[in-house]
Amino acid sequence: MPLESVHSALHLVRFDGNPILEPIPDHAWEEKAVFNTGVLKNNDKIYLFYRGMDKHNFSSIGLAVTSDGYHITERLDEPIYVSRAFFEKNDKGAGGCEDPRITQIDDTIYMFYVAYDGKIPKVALTSISESNFLKRKWEWRAPILISNPNVMDKNSALFPEKVKGKYAILHRLDVRIWIDFERxxxxxxxxxxxxxxxxxxxxxxxxxxxKIGTGGPPLKTDIGWLLIYHSLSSGDKKYRLGIMVLDGNDPTKVILRLNEPILEPKLHYEQSGVRPGTVFSCGSAVLNDDLFVYYGAGDTTVGVAKIRFTKLIDELKSHIKK
Known part of the structure; x- marks a missing residue:
């Protein structure tokens, strides 16, 4: 697996209007922080499923919409998803539904998220029909716990299509990125x-x-599966974003991994907040040949950064050793 230095052309460029989402003090459920947004592109709109946190550090999922990738055109006052199951409830503080990652396959929208009861973070799965989602009928299917309740597991995302007839799922069982396949x-x-x-x-x-974990569902390209991932440094304890490419036919194989980050915390809204020194992504989308990467900044607000998608793929292609 080749390790390649990041060319300046591969760095993400921040939107100068960041942050695009901030807490709303009048909304109790999101008064402390809004961050780590899952992303869905549907009918030329980008839907942001963001994590909203109250003053007790309890999390629910909110929804915002953008048509150009940058500017928010709609933001709902109430959460679209709240904790329902015992494994994501905590009456004494931190808990709830965290860090959603969104994948649509056919007419079903899947949401993988961290279910937290104040003890052990776990992976839960729910889904909603595309029809109900677009009608704003929040008839989510009952959540299913899909990770061992006695072991910490996070950062789970579903590939946007089956691989050799099976669903492919990324997750972080320890400090590494894992992949599992289910029929x-x-x-x-x-x-x-x-x-x-x-x-x-x-x-x-x-x-x-x-430690490292997936940033969101990988994107299928002609060079393989493009995966944006996050990392924590054992040195300065900062969260950064990087890129790896998984083999298109066998995503258990990493065929390229850049040895420098594509985004790291530098600006004031990334170096402050609930968790200073953090850029953390749960999803991205391609719109008009721009790859928009949405990220939590300081675990408090949402920012967006972009790169020309075709340029990115061409640059990565030149690094992959045949």
Whole structure:
């Protein structure tokens, strides 16, 4: 697997109007922080499923919409998804539904998220029909716990299409990125949990030295699966974003991993907040040949940064060793 230095052309460019989402003090459910937004592109609109946190650090999922990738044209006053199951409830503080990652396959919109009861973060899965989503009928299916309730598991995302007839799922079981394959998502019924194999791990002495996790569902390209991932450095304890490319036919294989980040916390809204020194993405979308990467800044607000998609792919292609 080749490691390549980041050319300046591969750095994400921030929107100068960041942050695009901030907490609303009059909304109790999102008065402390809004961050880590899942992303869905549908009918030329980009829907942001963001994590809203109240003063007790309890999280729900809100919705905002943008037509140009930058400017918010709609933001709902109430959350579209709240904790319903025992494994995501905590009457004493931090908990709820965190860090959603969104994938649409056919007419079903899947949401993988962190279910937190104040003890162990776990992965939960729910879904909604495209029709109900567009009609704003929040008839979500009952959440299913798909990770071992006794083991911390986070950062889970579903590939946008099946791989060799199976659903492909990324998750972080320890400090590494894992992948699992399932023929039917209904197999997760309280008896079966995510497992699979680790495909990428932290790199000692580098910016991604402590732990890594998927940023959002990977994007299918002609060079393979483009995966934006986040990392925590064991040195300065900052969260950054990087890129790796998974083999298009066998995503257990990493065929390229850049050795420098594409985005790191530098600006005031990234260096302050609930968790200073953090840029953390749960999703991205391509609109008019621009790749928009949405990220939580300081665990408090939402920012967006972009790069020309065709330029990115061409640059990465030149680094991949055949």
């Amino acid at each position: 039917d998502l209904s197999e997760f019924s309280g008896q079966k949990y995510l497992s699979g194999k680790a495909i990428a791990e932290p790199r000692e002495g580098m910016w991604d030295s402590e």
